[in-house]
Amino acid sequence: MPETNSTTDMKLSWLNNTFLEKVVKTSEEDDSLRVTSFDLGRATAAGDNYSSVMYRVKVHYTTRGHSGSRSFVIKTLPTTEKMAEMIKESNVFQRESDVISKIAPRVYDILQKASEDRKKTQPFAAKCIYSQLEYPDVIIVLEDLKEEGFRMAERTEGLDMDHCLLVLRTLAKYHAATAVLYEQDPQLFENRSGKICITTTAVDYVIKSYQKQDGDFNVLTHGDLWLNNMMFRYSESTGRVQDIRFVDFQLVNVTSAAFDLHYFLSTSPSPNLLKKHDILIEEYHKxxxxxxxxxxxxxxxxxxxxxxxxxxxxxxxxVIIACTLLPFVLVEHSKVPDIDKVLKNEEGVKFSKKYLETLEKMVPIFEEKGWLDVEKFLKE
Structure with missing residues (x-):
């Protein structure tokens, strides 16, 4: 049968039966396997992801007289010129590939070996099936979590208490295990930072403060921990959330765990939980x-x-996350900005009513905590 796909993209000239046979064989280990066709579509909608383009591909194959199919998620460079250039300079695909293929399995192994019930220990991330990191064809192939019943939450609604507690309990386990692994094998974490290509005073501060500092509670941070970079699975009987996987490890860094906590709490919980963040922090600490x-x-x-x-x-x-990233999180589905034009200062983000209402609630909290005293932070 001919190679088929449901979308046409000239930049995906490498995506053919031969390539997909190589991908499937990494897990099937069957030389007789032959890919007959595949179906291709976007894995995320506009506004759900900016640092990569994600495709979902269903591969149909035959092996030893039998037919079968597998579904994968393929991550590639953004199609927008400016963002693709930034991603290339930051080397984030290499960092993500290293984390999910080398570090995440060891973190999982540490926790599983220490657990009395190994079956309850869940991976933190989707399994990396294949990676190709030579430009311009930069590719990471992941298992398709959707096939396992995982799905993303609705980004404009925010997460309720059950979801937030699951996120922070899982994050605490991940942070703790990476801290232990860092103590055991610090060389494994070398080169886990990258260049950030944006040039504002706020970002200059972030870059400086984001560096690992002795005396902080340092872990391997996720670095981009907002609700669209996590997928959830729900109980068939109760409908309640019961499992989570983190995705998109492109901005990992060895630094203070506080950055992951601030990033998540400033972007992802429902606005009605703003006054309950202390409860979430205490659950994380516990x-x-x-x-x-x-x-x-x-x-x-x-x-x-x-x-x-x-x-x-x-x-x-x-405060910086709430003012710069939260507008993208809460942007209306019909008004998602062209990220290339934003980066070129040709277009801005249209603040949604929900964003303005949320920020209005956040500012008094930031002020009460003393986080709006910019001069104080810049002097430190």
Whole structure:
């Protein structure tokens, strides 16, 4: 049968039966396998992702007289010129590939070996099936979590308490295990940072403060922890959220865990949870304590007072995220901006009514915490 796909994209000239046979064979290990056709479509909608283009491909094949099919998610460079240039300079595809293929499996192994019930230990990320990191054809192929029942939440609604608690408990386990792994094998974490190509005072501050500092609670941060970079699975009987996978590890860095916490809390919880962030932080800290005890590394566990002091020290980061990224999160589906024009200062983000209402609630909280004192942060 001929090669078929449901979308035409000249930049995907490498996507053919031969390439997909190589991908499928990495897990099937069957030399007789032959790809007969494939169906291709976008895996995300406009506004759901800016740092890559994600396709979902269903591959049909035959092997030893039988037919079968597999579904994968393929990540490639953004189609917009300016963003693709930034992504290339930042080397984020290489970083993501390293994390999900080398670090994430070891983090999972650390937790699974320490757990009394190994079946309850879940991976943090989708499995990396294949990667090709030579420009211009930069490709990462992942297992399709949708096939396992995972889906994204509605970005403009925000996450309720059940979702937020699951996120922060999982994040605490991930942070704790990466801190342990960093202590055991620091060389594994070399070159886990990259160049950030934006040139404003706010971003200059972020770049400076984002560097690893001795005395902080340092972990391998996700770096881009908002609700569209996580997928959830729900109970068939109750409908309640029960499992999570983090996706898009392109901005990972060894630095303070406070950055992940601020990033998530400033972008993803429902606005009606704004006054309950302390509850979420305490649940994160409680899970940290339990995980470090399980891993026999209690000495790495920061006291709650230290964690809160660290969050205050990085408080301006929360304000910057709320002012720069939250507008993209809450933009109306019909008004998603052209990211290339935004980066070229040819277009701005149209603030939605929901964003303005949310920011109006956030500003008094930031002011009460002292996070709007920009001069104080810039002097530190």
């Amino acid at each position: 899970t940290l304590e339990e995980t470090f005890a399980l891993l026999d590394h209690k000495h790495l566990h920061p006291p709650i007072e230290k964690l809160k002091k660290e969050l205050d020290k990085k408080g301006l980061f929360a």
